[in-house]
Amino acid sequence: MSDFHPNIVAFVCNWCSYAGADKAGGQKLQYTSDVKLIRVMCSGRVDPQFILDAFRKGADGVMVLGCHPGDCHYRTGNLKTMKRIKLLQNTLTQFGVNPDRLKLDWVAAGESEKFQRIANEMSRIVSSLGPLKLRGFVETGVLA
Numbered sequence: 001m002s003d004f005h006p007n008i009v010a011f012v013c014n015w016c017s018y019a020g021a022d023k024a025g026g027q028k029l030q031y032t033s034d035v036k037l038i039r040v041m042c043s044g045r046v047d048p049q050f051i052l053d054a055f056r057k058g059a060d061g062v063m064v065l066g067c068h069p070g071d072c073h074y075r076t077g078n079l080k081t082m083k084r085i086k087l088l089q090n091t092l093t094q095f096g097v098n099p100d101r102l103k104l105d106w107v108a109a110g111e112s113e114k115f116q117r118i119a120n121e122m123s124r125i126v127s128s129l130g131p132l133k134l135r136g137f138v139e140t141g142v143l144a
């Protein structure tokens with residue numbers, strides 16, 4: 001068993017996913033401390049540059065968690081995010097980064113157990129991938 005504990009940044013939308021994570025805490029559901037939350041008003045607010053910056057600054061994995069489709073408080077923010085994440089995953093793949101290091105999912109305010117499961121699964125996946133090594137990737141200028 002490895003001693004590696006990945007750094008995972010989770011951008012969570014204020015209205016659903018943050019509330020789901022908060023509920024998980026309130027219920028004392030245990031989830032990995034590998035995941036660090038950054039609250040944003042909408043998953044659509046997560047500029048792709050935020051994600052690249054997170055990787056550049058040491059994240060081994062990044063999650064974006066938002067409201068379920070149809071529930072976005074800004075109507076289409078999460079739908080735009082879905083397209084952006086797919087594009088980013090393709091870009092990461094082209095630069096030799098496993099796209100599993102970037103995850104998009106939906107967590108409603110009442111889905112504390114789903115939040116717990118997603119956080120723990122992401123930790124397992126990124127742990128199995130090991131630390132992200134960006135040497136060469138940064139040199140391309142993509143993460144400069």
Ligand code: FES
Pocket residue numbers: 013014015016017041042043044065066067071072073074075077078
């Ligand atoms: Fe939650 Fe837009 S407000 S994804």
